[in-house]
Amino acid sequence: MGLLTLTSKGFAWFHKGHPWIFRDDLEKIRDAAPGAIVTLEKKNGEFLAQGFYSDRSKIAFRLVSRNREAMDREFWKGRLQRAARFRQAVVGKTNAYRLVYGESDGIPSLIVDRYGDHLVMQTLSQGADHLTPLFIELLSEMFQPASLIIRNDLSVRGLEGLPQEKKTLLGNLPGNIEVYEEDIRYWVDPWSGQKTGSYLDQRENRVRAGTYFRGEVLDAFCYQGLFGLHAARAAGRVICVDSSQEALERAAENARLNGLGNMEFRRENVFDFLKKEVERGRRYDGINLDPPAFAKSRGDIASAGRGYKELNLRAIRLLNPGGVLVTSSCSYNLSESRFLEILQDSARDAKAEVRIIERRGQSADHPVLLTFPESHYLKCIFLQKIE
Ligand SMILES: C[S@@+](CC[C@H](N)C(=O)[O-])C[C@H]1O[C@@H](n2cnc3c(N)ncnc32)[C@H](O)[C@@H]1O
Structure with a gap:
């Protein structure tokens, strides 16, 4: 088995609990094959952990276990079973959720999403990629999926020297799958939709937002209209806005599927x-803002901040007194405290008294690993403009 030896600085970092080791923190690398399971040791030869090795990424080691144990078929089956048991405990009334969330489930860089009887997998490091045949076998044995596809069309794979690709691994995936999320149903297309077909991380926030939204509601950056659908069950009218024609067509189909005639769609x-709505003097009782990640790297934080500020300032101006703004940031690089500062600045500039009514994050099927800040990226704040 390959062996990695940490520098003293690397050991101090590992000791804090973070599951990644960077190449600069390795003193020696012996017999480590790309994607193989390797042993991590201290300078004095003391065993520390086992994990995935990458010969290309700056992240040279991803922790799998702090124990000396066989990482055989049974080991991986156990990890997948543990992930599935956890979902049974935390996932509510839905058949679309994240079954495996990488490091947080002890299977670094493996993502598995479930849409009804269909599974979608992503392998984001050499180690997870190397185990693909075993994961296919185990997922097939444990869940008997109607289909299993791999959505590896992500640029981060380039950092691992891995190609971007999409493949059907088992069965046949229909163009559209109908799934449910509490009281709404929706069509999802895991082959060509955004992410693996749906933003599963927002599931609980969508359901919760639906309990507040009444009257005139705006779902901005609506994608396939899911926040809007939850809102439309009790709201008077919902306007859904997105730049993607495909997403809006799907949102309109979803409105029909749920028999909701009070939704409008704007490309x-x-x-x-938002700028035009402010100029027109429009008012809303509820607004959802769920933009894409503006801060893809640390260098983007300042410009991302300006983007979030502009959106939130305008949204607060557009709210009626008593109205609710559900505002999200999925930029890992922008901390929750920075996001809250931006919201404070927005409220101040809008000359509005605004209170936080809920401070939320990603759904429970995307658990945050305490020693791995990268696993916590979604901030979702529910604000109310005081009457
Ligand atoms: C994070 S997703 C929204 C997910 C959605 N709220 C859900 O729960 O399924 C962001 C969406 O914003 C859209 N988008 C990105 N930039 C945009 C822009 N400047 N104006 C309108 N839509 C945009 C994308 O097409 C995508 O559908």
């Missing part, structure tokens, strides 16, 4: 739309 840049 527009949300920044422009």
